[in-house]
Amino acid sequence: MTAREHLKIRAVRAEQGGAGVFAFFLQGSDITRIADISRIRREEQELRGFQRGVIREHVKQITAFLDSGPVLFPNAIILAMAPEIEFASARGRTPGSICEVGDAGTLTIPIYPEGRRAAWIVDGQQRSLALAEARDRSIAVPVIGFVSADLAIQREQFILVNKAKPLPxxxxxxxxxxxxxxxxxxxxxxxxxxxxxxxxxxxxxxxxxxxxxxxxxxxxxxxxxxxxxxxxxxxxxxxxxxxxxxxxxxxxxxxxxxxxxxxxxxxxxxxxxxxxxxxxxxxxxxxxxxxxxxxxxxxxxxxxxxxxxxxxxxxxxxxxxxxxxxxxxxxxxxxxxxxxxxxxxxxxxxxxxxxxxxxxxxxxxxxxxxxx
Known part of the structure; x- marks a missing residue:
């Protein structure tokens, strides 16, 4: 039996609203390896997903920017993650006077085939696709992930993130x-x-x-x-x-x-x-x-x-x-x-x-x- 492939990364874990929230970095090309894009659609009159279709011109523009040379790209991708992800706290002495907001450790995310992945992109689908197409596939990208397999919560976060007033x-x-x-x-x-x-x-x-x-x-x-x-x-x-x-x-x-x-x-x-x-x-x-x-x-x-x-x-x-x-x-x-x-x-x-x-x-x- 083939062993399941996993992606292990250093992360910081905190709690918000009773859910685990993680902050970590991934190489740009890894985002679409662990996360699916939940497209909005209807199946037998039932609404599924929440993401709009790909805006190819937007993806193309972001890719051109990423390919222009060494770039600063600190825009965080937001993921919803299935409860099956695992987190192990780091061992060792805690520095004195540290601000105890998050718990550092190792996050383990299983890698499944497309359509059955353990994470879903809530915000940043165009950026994620551009990162996957960029020449430099090792760009370090900040990611914020929260644990929830509940589609209603994912949609709620998608709306809250995207309803923010755009810059004038x-x-x-x-x-x-x-x-x-x-x-x-x-x-x-x-x-x-x-x-x-x-x-x-x-x-x-x-x-x-x-x-x-x-x-x-x-x-x-x-x-x-x-x-x-x-x-x-x-x-x-x-x-x-x-x-x-x-x-x-x-x-x-x-x-x-x-x-x-x-x-x-x-x-x-x-x-x-x-x-x-x-x-x-x-x-x-x-x-x-x-x-x-x-x-x-x-x-x-x-x-x-x-x-x-x-x-x-x-x-x-x-x-x-x-x-x-x-x-x-x-x-x-x-x-x-x-x-x-x-x-x-x-x-x-x-x-x-x-x-x-x-x-x-x-x-x-x-x-x-x-x-x-």
Missing amino acids: TRLINELLPEVTVLLPRDLAARQLPSALCEALNTDPSSPFYGLIRRESDRKDKVGIVTDSALIETMRMSLKTPAGALGQFKHNGRGNDTEAMYEALLLYWSAVRDTFPDAWGKPPIESRLMHSAGIRAMGALMDPIMLRTDGVSDRVAAVRTTLKRLAPYCAWTGGSWKGLGIDWNDIQSTSQHISKLSDHLMHLERDLARGAA
Whole structure:
């Protein structure tokens, strides 16, 4: 008879709510050897499992991060473990004045075939799959395991772990420029725009100097423009080589961030000077400073800046274009002709942002044709 294979690891045991809770480290490749993923499904109308399906793109992004080189990856995996696991306390003298919270020892987990394993992943299934696919299969991963074969308790813990409020987008945006490791694609796309946003907010020569609202602001400092609106505007411009900023993006050869920043200063300074009565006011008084206005004028930046590229006096050309457009804008009063929307009814919804952006771009193009 073949002896049952076991995984023995050093662990610390504590008690919570009458259940044994263990803290230990595993090599990344060992997690899927000892733990199953309990997929949510229905069998004969009865709900089984609790985990969502695999998000392959997410797993791919995590794997790319793990394969980028020596990485810090302290994110704990949470496991539910069957009562058949065994724990033996370590013998020896206890150090004086030690904080007696947990009991150190050896945890023994039997290894069974897939579908009958002695543990289930409660939190971290995408990370576990990525760790199993990473080139370095020996990455030490922190694990928290609690003993329970009760599916109801496993589901309860799954919901509690995953219902936590996600980090605010604006907090992540502000932190991104300080991060130097390889980031998942969605975060990497926001890193450069966030750095440019910070420069616009802190540069005395910037039209946005001191006007941008960031997560780290003191409560007595109230910015006018949300950083998320500006960051999204820049992110969209960077997505395509035809963008006012994207033309300075050179994949594999670095980015000309200085040229990007100069383009932003040129365009937004012209916007400020074209609409002096609307600039710098709270969004309730000026929809130009509202996120919808910033997004719409940001969308207009690409065609205006590209059309004036190569002109001898580019600053004058951009200002002439915006001046031609100004009489048709309703930032602080009246209504938007052609949209049938009062100035203060413009909201930060995808529908209003799209409508206002399209309206301004079509209007500017028609005015440019008439002036030609």
